[in-house]
Amino acid sequence: MTWLRALMEVARSGLTIERTRLEPLIALRAAAGLAIVIGLSLWLSSPASAASAAFGAFSAGAATFQRSWRPRKVLALAAGAGLALSTFLGYIAAAHLVAFLLLLAAWAFFAGVAWAAGPTAGIVATTTVGIMLVTVTLPSSIGQAWEHAAVIAFGGVVQATLILLVPIRRWGAHRDALADALAAVADYARRLRHDSTARFDPEPMMTARDAAAVTPLQARRRPAALHGPRGLAERIRPVLASLADPAVGAPAEGPERDRARELLAAAAEVLDAAARSIRRGAPAEVPALAIEALRAGAGNEDEVLKGPARAAAARLVDLLGEVVETTECGDTRAAYAPAPGKPGASTLLRPTMLRMVPAVLRSMRRELVPDSPVLRHAVRLAVVASLGYLLGTVLPLGHGYWVPITSVMVLRPDFHQTYARAVARFVGTLIGVGLATGVVQLVGPGPYLSGGLAVCSAALLYLLMHTGYAVSQAFVAAYVVFLLDMGGEGWHQTVPDRVLLTLLGGALAMLAYMIFPAWETPRLLDRIADWLAASGRYAAAVVAAYADPADRHRAEVRRALLASRAAEAAWDEAFDRARREPVKHRGLSRAAAEDAREALKSLGRAAMLLEAHLPAQGARPVPGAERFAEALRADITQAAREVRRRQTPSWDRIEEALATWKSAGDSPAPVVRRGADLVLRALKELTTAIDTSPLEREVASVRQDRQVRADREEGAQGGQDGASAQPPRKAI
Template sequence: MSWSAALRATVRAGLHLDRTLSSPKRALRGAVAVALVVFPTLALAGPAPATSAAMGAFIAGTATFQRSFRPRVSLAVAAGIGLGVSTFLGYLAVGVPGAFPVLLAVWAFGAGMAWAIGPSSGVVAATTVAVMLVVVQLPVSVPTALGHGLLCALGGGVQALVVTLWPLDSWRAQRDALADTYASLADYARRLRQDPTAHVDPEPFILARQAATLTPWQARHRPPELAGLRGIAERIRPALAALADPKVGAPAEGPQRDRAREILGACAEALDAVARAVRHAEPLRSTRSAPLLTLLAADDVEEARLTGPARRAARRLLTLLRRAADTFDRQDQETVSSPALGPGLRRPPLFRVLPAAWQAVRRQLRPHSAVCQHAVRLAGVVTVAYLTAKLLGVHHGYWAPMTAAMVMRPDFAQTYSRGVARLAGTVVGVALSTAVVQLLHPGEWLSAALAVVFIGGAYLTLRTGYALMTACVSSYVVFLLGLQPSDPMRTATDRVGLTLVGGAVALLAYALFPTWQTARLAERLAEWLAAAGRYAGAVLGVFGEPERRGRGDVRKALLDSREARSELLQAIERADAEPVRHDAHSPELSRKQIDRARAAVGLLGRSVVLMEAHLPEKTGEPVPGAAEFAEEVRYATAIAAGALLVGQPPDFEGLRETYRRWDERLAELPGDDAVRVARAGGRLVMQALGELEKAVRPRRPVPSGA
């Protein structure tokens, strides 16, 4: 994609407004919480403390809008504490000559590294940098600095209190994540009717697992239907694939294939009904497919009777769908959370997450890490913008580094879309608020009221329309700082000019010091290949040692593979928006090779899903040689992943020879179901790895000895 096309795409993304993503009630709740902080503090302590408290309430409210499955109360409290600490340290440092730029650089670097924990942490951490720049204006004593820090934390506490007393859609995020999973399964079942080898989108399953990870409080208070349904969905997915696939399920043609299509259609209707019931918190309504599904799974019609693995898959689907329906009628939490339906996942309290968060940050403290490069870039740009404004003697110089801090993101698309939108939104917001000040000359109380109104508008557009949200935030800051006397016209001119300078510096810095996702596609592909190989090894290992079933090895390997695939897809989506040629940054693999290799690894994952649907029982007979072949698959895929990282073609010749010997050994055994499934699955695994070899075959001869 060219620079002009990439910029046009990012500009449209930054200026786009989707009304369906706004939440008027939640915006009103956040604005009310800000008002409860601003007006009492203004009456009791004056404009400066009111500004600190209002900033704390604003950012804490922003944290409650982030995409997170944690309780909103804990998010608001954590954001308030972080703001209090940053404000306190900033007020202390600004009184020591030369100390504040150093603190600003260190804090900005830490805010950039917070992206290693997650996007929500990165966004909230970046806002603490902006708040530090806004509220820290004059040197103060230590007690006064502590007071301002406590007021910021108080703002977060008030937001948490309002969220507690005024709950809105407390379980909406969890319901949507689980409903999306069942809706994606319904779509998957319909696609399987036409394409028996279709792939399922793993993203809804990843989000559903994150949503099902609960704090102790959430585990005690969640609605009964949210417990267990995720585990059922995880089991439905391989059962659908096993029924549709012609190699291990219904034959490709004939009456059994027609019967399989009917069952898949009936399953799709049933899954849609479950999705609607979960999303809208309503009873499960019976569908037209319910009696049909029971009849089809029973196979009373002799000439179309399903046989073998296909029959078992159909009966398993019926059992799982009945179990999902029964979940809506149960109120006993322990019964619903039984191991048969999937054990509950625990999310530790925030303070217990700190060690894991620190480990995530440490893993990214590498020169070639995209997060580390973003942190260095953010620290450098914010500090340079601050020092430049200081040297120029501009009174409102903090607007330049504040703009840079709010604009910069780890990837190109977000940085440029937010940069353009912020520049446009800030100019409009500052011009509008300055015109209001010039015409109305509002006093302290009216300025505070206008600030609350505009912060409500910012909350309303927080999830969409970044330009409009920025305009509201800019007006909010103008009215909030307008509590103190100043020249409106000069202030507006300074703010607009410094915003343009800060935004331009941020965009230029990314262009000169980029972190292109395009250059990391081969690395993400290698990670997915290694994870898919571990998943294949875990499933094949159960065929060789059935007593290992239920230990969690297969489950963990599946989740790792799913996460690795999701990271690759996200990297590809971001790379598509970048104005660089793929071949120029990854000469070993072309974009076409990446796409073909992705299809091959996807085939590997799907082959293993089919085998997982027919895992033997713990008491079943082991498949001879399956455990040894599983180890070979794990080893060969790990070596192949390493080869991709260094630009070498993978070589599966050793694994191919091991498979030949294993397949010949199985051919001499009686053909029970476990052996047939293992042989068919092994054949598909080797086919997928063969396709991978072809996909990444070098475009130029590899030097001997390389």
């Protein structure tokens, strides 16, 4: 993508308004917390103190809207504590420019590295940098600094208390995540009716797994409906694929295919009913026709499906029955309550905030390498915050802290988000400041009315936060104008300066990324190698389970599957970033990257088909499976290194092991043999995708298009000549 197209895409993305589900009650609760804090501060203290408290309550409320599976009150308390600490330390160093710049750079660097712990931690940490830049202008003594820090923390406490006292749709996000996963499997079943090789997007399953990880306290209160369906959906997915695939399931045509389509449609109905049940907290209502379709022929001689397809159908009926039994209880609470630190076998334990600190520090330490995007983002953030503060101090405009605030809040670890947010922030600021300024000039509100208008702006921000960054920034700008007017600063002191300084801050952030970028495009081959290694380990673990049917191998299969999904998600995110960057990969074209993606998806699908027919514990081992698994591990390990070095991978060991396996007297079962063939075919497709140069690919594409046109023309000519015409000839 050229720079011109990239910038046009950035502008379009930054100004896009998305349609999303609104949560008015949650937004109203957060706005009520802000109103309580502002009202109490105005009544008991001064407008300046109310402004500090408003920053704390506002930011704590915004933190609860970030995507996180932790209790919202914990996020509010953490945000309030972080804001209070940054405010107090900022004031201590504010009297000396050099000391404050060093503190600002160090704090901004830490906020940038916090992205290693996830987007929520990165966003909250970045907010503390912005608040440090604003609130250091408020106190005039250390005592007042303590007071302002305390009222900022008080804002977080108020928000957390409201969340505790006024719960709204408890476990709502967790319910939605699990329901989305079941709905995704239902959609997968419907698509398999028409496309036996349809792809499955693992993102809903990954999100549901993240939501299933709870703290010991959450595990005591989690509804029973959120316990089992995710694991059942995981087991249903490969069975659906196995039933629909002509290679290991029902034939492509005939009565067996019709029966398979009927079962797939019934499975989709059952899964959709389970998803609705979990989302609403009500018992499942499964259509009677779906139940009859599942019962028809199950366990008797009238079943038309044969062989592996029949086994897959029986397994599917059993699993769907478990889904119905799990969700028919509706919103009943869980009976068990595992002790802290001793969760049940089916419980994914999430560490508490304090126990999470060592893990976060380890994640940060792993990112302290030269080519890490997180480290580059941290360096950019530290430099831009310091330079922006110096620039705002030198310029004779007043309120110069808007330059570093804009730069810090705009910067993100990737190119597209940084530039899109810069455009959106300027446009949103211009609109919000203009509207709020007009209201201030026409009405002339006092402190209480200005505080009320600030609360209204914040409420609209909370309500429309996820519709687009430009929309949210318009209400943020209006909120700040009303808040400053409440503190006694006239609009003429802030509005013109803020518009210009916001533009300078956004330009500084964009320039910083251009000078010190963290392009994802040059790392695509590394991402392919990571995905190849993870998918290869998954396939090898599945094949090894045929050689030694035991529970430990099933656990290895599960761990390998999760690692493969994580690598696939990392690739999808990297490729999405790379295709929006104005740089090109010298050794990997866009078409080659897409072909490699399809090949690796085929590899994962072949392993999934094998997983659907894993033998039961104690079954007879499949001869030759262990040797094939060892060859697969060896070739995959070597191939991952070769891909990183831009070398063409080969699969000699795998081909030899498969040939030996097939030539053995005791040949493997058809399902295993066919799955091994699909694994090798996917690996060869990957070699073809990586080995073909962009020029060769373009020439081959042109030749193929010419061939298709020639065949069509000759076919049309043959139809005009009638039955006596010669059959169409291939073009030379």
